[in-house]
Amino acid sequence: MSLSMGACPHAWQQHHLHHRGRMWAASPAFRRQLFLLRSLAPTCADGGRASSSSLRPHLMYAAAGPVYEADAEAVVRRITPPLDRARHKGQAGKIAIIGGCREYTGAPYFAAISALRVGADLSHVFCTKDAATVIKSYSPELIVHPILEESYSVRDDERESVSSSILAEVIKWMERFDCIVVGPGLGRDSFLMDCVGNIMRHARQANIPTVVDGDGLFLITNNIGLVEDNSLAILTPNVYEYKRLVQKVLNCEVNEENASEQLTALCQKIGGVTIMRKGKADLISDGKKVTQVSTFGSPRRCGGQGDILSGSVAVFSSWARHFLLSNEQPKETSVNPMVLGCIAGSLLLRKAAALAFEKNKRSTVTTDIIEFLGQSLEDICPAGR
Numbered sequence: 316m317s318l319s320m321g322a323c324p325h326a327w328q329q330h331h332l333h334h335r336g337r338m339w340a341a342s343p344a345f346r347r348q349l350f351l352l353r354s355l356a357p358t359c360a361d362g363g364r365a366s367s368s369s370l371r372p373h374l375m376y377a378a379a380g381p382v383y384e385a386d387a388e389a390v391v392r393r394i395t396p397p398l399d400r401a402r403h404k405g406q407a408g409k410i411a412i413i414g415g416c417r418e419y420t421g422a423p424y425f426a427a428i429s430a431l432r433v434g435a436d437l438s439h440v441f442c443t444k445d446a447a448t449v450i451k452s453y454s455p456e457l458i459v460h461p462i463l464e465e466s467y468s469v470r471d472d473e474r475e476s477v478s479s480s481i482l483a484e485v486i487k488w489m490e491r492f493d494c495i496v497v498g499p500g501l502g503r504d505s506f507l508m509d510c511v512g513n514i515m516r517h518a519r520q521a522n523i524p525t526v527v528d529g530d531g532l533f534l535i536t537n538n539i540g541l542v543e544d545n546s547l548a549i550l551t552p553n554v555y556e557y558k559r560l561v562q563k564v565l566n567c568e569v570n571e572e573n574a575s576e577q578l579t580a581l582c583q584k585i586g587g588v589t590i591m592r593k594g595k596a597d598l599i600s601d602g603k604k605v606t607q608v609s610t611f612g613s614p615r616r617c618g619g620q621g622d623i624l625s626g627s628v629a630v631f632s633s634w635a636r637h638f639l640l641s642n643e644q645p646k647e648t649s650v651n652p653m654v655l656g657c658i659a660g661s662l663l664l665r666k667a668a669a670l671a672f673e674k675n676k677r678s679t680v681t682t683d684i685i686e687f688l689g690q691s692l693e694d695i696c697p698a699g700r
């Protein structure tokens with residue numbers, strides 16, 4: 316299902332938005348709630364929790380540029396579609412993960428199952444043949460396409476034809492997706508990277524929003540043209556991935572004291588993309604302003620939490636896009652659905668991580684966090700509302 320501007324293809328949009336959205340769009344609270352941001356005073360950059368001197372470096376960098384704390388719960392409430400009996404399968408979202416190779420099968424699984432647990436109807440994984448059986452065995456819920464190939468399995472003289480048939484296979488499905496996530500557990504094989512670059516180019520031509528994470532960020536850091544000027548691209552770098560992006564695009568080192576200006580400059584230099592810089596607080600920008608989500612999650616830093624985030628952001632940004640396309644926005648507001656998706660994904664992951672840690676303490680792993688995605692969303696936005 317692809318989106319056409321002005322069309323309202325979803326039953327949930329019609330019910331939800333026509334009954335509530337129109338009044339809402341006209342109300343003075345619209346700007347307050349859709350901007351959903353409040354300016355942070357330098358002394359409360361972490362939501363007022365910082366009192367110890369060990370937190371001062373964070374306060375300093377937040378103080379160096381304007382950073383807005385998102386009213387993330389309000390964002391989640393607004394963009395999450397109500398459950399409606401009139402809806403049919405697919406209307407709450409169809410997501411695809413491009414990732415999964417010999418080494419990494421967990422990452423694409425975490426991203427794909429998180430998309431389902433947040434509320435998408437269908438979640439696909441496009442991975443290598445080696446990874447496919449393993450990923451299928453984790454969950455019968457996922458639709459797994461064993462189509463990608465790594466260099467070791469392709470002869471030199473076959474490369475062109477294999478590359479074309481991989482692209483043709485993905486193209487068959489592409490138009491149906493509301494969002495794709497490129498990179499969780501993709502690996503860095505050169506042939507695979509070339510094929511995925513072609514898939515990204517096609518997604519862009521088809522106007523499919525694209526979250527770029529993990530090894531997808533390795534790919535685009537070396538081929539920045541793949542996301543340049545693409546307002547439907549979201550990059551979700553962790554600390555190392557961000558460092559590599561800054562070095563490559565801005566030709567300098569990460570500067571913590573100037574974090575918000577540097578993030579803004581990075582978005583502007585790439586042009587139009589939304590970046591969520593993950594860390595103690597998630598900093599989100601589309602080059603216009605910088606928003607943060609600093610709700611405390613968990614002190615456990617087990618691998619895979621970024622994968623939950625990328626799958627969740629894919630769903631929320633699709634929901635935000637549908638929501639905004641179906642609402643008349645006052646001219647003076649320009650809300651970026653990609654930014655709203657990042658804000659919502661960040662909050663949900665952090666809330667789920669907090670609940671999982673409360674239960675499992677030091678033994679908390681990513682699977683435990685995924686189990687709490689549902690409760691976290693229910694706490695903010697009850698299914699029966």
Ligand SMILES: NC(=O)C1=CN([C@@H]2O[C@H](COP(=O)(O)OP(=O)(O)OC[C@H]3O[C@@H](n4cnc5c(N)ncnc54)[C@H](OP(=O)(O)O)[C@@H]3O)[C@@H](O)[C@H]2O)[C@@H](O)CC1
Binds near residue numbers: 419420423499618619
């Ligand atoms: N269960 C699974 O299947 C999972 C699979 N995953 C998948 O793995 C793939 C790679 O993702 P990634 O996040 O591990 O890769 P990347 O950011 O390169 O860091 C790798 C390590 O290198 C190091 N390091 C790197 N740069 C550094 C620097 N400048 N300065 C210092 N150290 C630096 C650092 O380790 P350290 O040196 O601290 O031991 C860092 O931890 C990707 O496809 C992803 O999706 C994950 O999602 C997790 C769950």
Ligand SMILES: Nc1ncnc2c1ncn2[C@@H]1O[C@H](COP(=O)(O)OP(=O)(O)OP(=O)(O)O)[C@@H](O)[C@H]1O
Binds near residue numbers: 529552594597612623
């Ligand atoms: N120091 C921290 N304190 C609190 N939360 C953090 C911290 N570092 C990261 N996070 C949160 O954990 C989530 C995942 O970020 P992380 O940096 O672990 O991603 P990642 O390295 O890509 O993960 P993955 O292992 O899935 O690849 C983000 O929501 C981020 O905000």
Ligand SMILES: [Mg+2]
Binds near residue numbers: 528529553621622
């Ligand atoms: Mg990652």
